[in-house]
Amino acid sequence: MSKNLFITGTGTDVGKTYVTGLIVKKLQESGKSAAYYKAAMSGNERRADGTLIPGDALHVKTMSGIKQSLEEMCKYVYEAAVSPHLAAKLEGNPIEMERLLKSFDHVCQKYDYVTAEGSGGIVCPLRFDEQKIQLEDFIKACNLSCLIVADAGLGTINAVVLTIEYMKNRQIPIKGIIFNHYEPGNQLHEDNRLMCEAMTGLNVVACVKDGDTELDIPLELLERLYQNAP
Ligand SMILES: Nc1ncnc2c1ncn2[C@@H]1O[C@H](COP(=O)(O)OP(=O)(O)O)[C@@H](O)[C@H]1O
Numbered sequence: 001m002s003k004n005l006f007i008t009g010t011g012t013d014v015g016k017t018y019v020t021g022l023i024v025k026k027l028q029e030s031g032k033s034a035a036y037y038k039a040a041m042s043g044n045e046r047r048a049d050g051t052l053i054p055g056d057a058l059h060v061k062t063m064s065g066i067k068q069s070l071e072e073m074c075k076y077v078y079e080a081a082v083s084p085h086l087a088a089k090l091e092g093n094p095i096e097m098e099r100l101l102k103s104f105d106h107v108c109q110k111y112d113y114v115t116a117e118g119s120g121g122i123v124c125p126l127r128f129d130e131q132k133i134q135l136e137d138f139i140k141a142c143n144l145s146c147l148i149v150a151d152a153g154l155g156t157i158n159a160v161v162l163t164i165e166y167m168k169n170r171q172i173p174i175k176g177i178i179f180n181h182y183e184p185g186n187q188l189h190e191d192n193r194l195m196c197e198a199m200t201g202l203n204v205v206a207c208v209k210d211g212d213t214e215l216d217i218p219l220e221l222l223e224r225l226y227q228n229a230p
């Protein structure tokens with residue numbers, strides 16, 4: 001059974017997939033059996049045969065070099081670049097929690113380190129019809145702990161503190177923060193790092209610069225962020 005980590009962020013486009021790619025790459029290169037999982041992926045292109053390409057999964061697979069199949073990485077793939085609950089209304093194929101958990105469990109049985117990426121930020125409806133499923137329902141059902149990806153620049157104190165307050169309020173365990181688009185020597189970025197740590201009591205465990213191809217974090221620290229599945 002795997003050790004798992006859930007990657008959320010302060011919003012869409014903050015760099016969850018990019019950072020996850022670096023994390024999975026580090027595990028893979030150190031000889032670990034590493035896998036990627038995303039419960040619902042929207043905003044995807046189609047192959048010539050009409051099937052959807054799970055874009056985030058492809059990015060992580062390419063960056064990390066893992067051999068896991070794209071199909072195994074994501075159960076629900078939508079074309080429209082909208083929240084999964086709306087994509088399912090537009091395209092059909094609403095999320096069934098049981099199928100989702102089964103597909104995640106399959107990945108957990110097969111690999112040692114499973115890194116799961118969230119859709120959007122921490123508040124993300126996966127299904128909102130007669131059934132209501134939020135992203136955090138998946139996190140809780142799988143007993144996952146989270147790492148939060150945040151932009152290093154202007155506005156991040158607000159985004160990080162709000163995200164963490166929400167998560168603490170809902171008893172969602174948090175392992176730390178990763179800053180993305182970080183510029184060493186940038187006074188704002190360095191102050192944001194100190195302020196986010198001081199205001200949340202959590203550590204910024206790594207900082208990722210633009211174009212980084214390696215994650216600057218000791219392997220032992222990265223491994224410690226992962227937790228056994230129940
Ligand atoms: N550190 C980085 N260096 C270069 N490009 C980045 C970096 N972080 C994010 N990007 C790019 O920014 C865009 C959004 O990042 P992405 O990881 O897809 O965000 P999210 O998964 O949070 O929606 C992508 O095109 C990605 O390649």
Ligand SMILES: [Mg+2]
Pocket residue numbers: 016017018056117
């Ligand atoms: Mg992504």
